[in-house]
Amino acid sequence: MKSTARVIVTAAGTVVGQGIIKCLKLANVREEGPEYRITATDASPLAAGIYRAQAGFVVPYGSDPSYVDSMIGVVRKTESEAIFIGSDEELLPLAAARERIEKETGAKVIVNTPEALETCLDKWKTYIFLKERDLPRAESAVPEFKESFFAASRFPLVVKPREGHGSLGFQIVRDEDEAELAMAVIERYGGRPLIQEYLGDEGTEFSTGVTVTGDGSAVMSSIAMRRTLKGGQTYKAFIDDFADVRKSAETVALALGATGPVNIQSRLVDGVSKIFEVNSRLSASCSMRAVAGVNEPDILFRNAVLGEEVRVEEYQSLVAMRYWNEVYLRRSTYDRTEKERVFSGPDSAVLPYF
Numbered sequence: 001m002k003s004t005a006r007v008i009v010t011a012a013g014t015v016v017g018q019g020i021i022k023c024l025k026l027a028n029v030r031e032e033g034p035e036y037r038i039t040a041t042d043a044s045p046l047a048a049g050i051y052r053a054q055a056g057f058v059v060p061y062g063s064d065p066s067y068v069d070s071m072i073g074v075v076r077k078t079e080s081e082a083i084f085i086g087s088d089e090e091l092l093p094l095a096a097a098r099e100r101i102e103k104e105t106g107a108k109v110i111v112n113t114p115e116a117l118e119t120c121l122d123k124w125k126t127y128i129f130l131k132e133r134d135l136p137r138a139e140s141a142v143p144e145f146k147e148s149f150f151a152a153s154r155f156p157l158v159v160k161p162r163e164g165h166g167s168l169g170f171q172i173v174r175d176e177d178e179a180e181l182a183m184a185v186i187e188r189y190g191g192r193p194l195i196q197e198y199l200g201d202e203g204t205e206f207s208t209g210v211t212v213t214g215d216g217s218a219v220m221s222s223i224a225m226r227r228t229l230k231g232g233q234t235y236k237a238f239i240d241d242f243a244d245v246r247k248s249a250e251t252v253a254l255a256l257g258a259t260g261p262v263n264i265q266s267r268l269v270d271g272v273s274k275i276f277e278v279n280s281r282l283s284a285s286c287s288m289r290a291v292a293g294v295n296e297p298d299i300l301f302r303n304a305v306l307g308e309e310v311r312v313e314e315y316q317s318l319v320a321m322r323y324w325n326e327v328y329l330r331r332s333t334y335d336r337t338e339k340e341r342v343f344s345g346p347d348s349a350v351l352p353y354f
């Protein structure tokens with residue numbers, strides 16, 4: 001039996017938001033379970049995902065003081081039962097307002113605690129968290145400790161911003177001069193640099209998705225993919241069992257006190273999955289995981305809203321190769337959406353031409 005589930009996906013112009021939309025639409029193909037009615041939001045009317053949902057709303061940026069009120073307005077208008085978050089910028093505002101949103105509207109915000117988010121949004125805090133628990137990690141230092149770090153390490157090293165995404169500002173440096181330059185560039189653009197051990201082999205990078213129950217007590221699913229990147233995004237992916245990588249990611253997710261989705265990024269060094277980044281949110285590659293049999297947004301909705309105990313133990317081995325695609329819509333539809341900040345489709349096309 002199908003039941004209707006009204007949900008919001010934010011940041012529908014990002015690959016994460018679009019990944020979540022793909023997962024929910026994939027879940028709709030099943031004969032059982034929730035039939036998702038998706039409302040998409042974004043700060044721009046030029047967000048492709050807005051036009052692939054039943055309805056779309058242009059909302060303020062996550063940093064805007066009116067953001068949460070505006071989201072509550074969208075929840076009320078659409079009678080949505082859950083909010084999935086597609087951008088880093090919206091995580092903290094929505095996590096902070098979670099209780100208020102749930103109380104005022106009844107909608108569940110699929111998000112981790114502000115503490116878990118803060119640990120992950122800052123790569124230095126992530127490193128300290130892993131170190132304190134003696135979990136496998138890429139050795140790291142902030143500029144304050146650079147002398148001792150340089151003395152104890154071997155070049156090349158990595159320099160990257162503590163709060164980054166999409167590989168922006170990531171540099172491999174061969175000596176101290178290059179490290180200084182890379183740090184200066186990050187600082188110049190308002191960032192805070194982190195120096196990190198270089199985890200050599202590009203061919204052994206993993207992205208692992210874990211979902212944890214809303215009370216933080218149990219792992220519902222974990223799925224790992226070996227992947228290469230392009231422009232900071234997963235480009236080629238091999239989804240497989242990778243039991244050791246998954247086990248390590250599950251340990252990290254539970255230690256973090258996660259109450260939702262976690263994505264762990266690591267590289268294998270001498271057989272150890274050394275973690276260099278943890279994102280306590282859904283990731284763009286959730287769509288590929290869903291095709292393999294682990295539909296994370298669906299798992300999280302069924303747990304948070306329907307109160308189901310979900311445990312997914314198995315998935316398929318798959319290879320995924322990404323490519324660019326386009327969404328088309330009539331110019332008049334776009335102009336209307338831009339003016340009215342609302343889209344009530346359906347009037348867009350993705351062509352089956354590839």
Ligand SMILES: Nc1ncnc2c1ncn2[C@@H]1O[C@H](COP(=O)(O)OP(=O)(O)OP(=O)(O)O)[C@@H](O)[C@H]1O
Pocket residue numbers: 138158160163164165166167168170196197198199200205229232265276277279
């Ligand atoms: N210590 C490291 N050694 C080798 N490669 C690394 C290291 N740190 C990062 N990288 C490479 O750079 C990419 C981006 O780095 P990282 O994931 O830390 O930052 P990010 O830009 O915040 O990523 P995301 O967009 O996933 O949030 C990684 O996926 C990896 O390929």
Ligand SMILES: [Mg+2]
Pocket residue numbers: 166265277
């Ligand atoms: Mg990353």
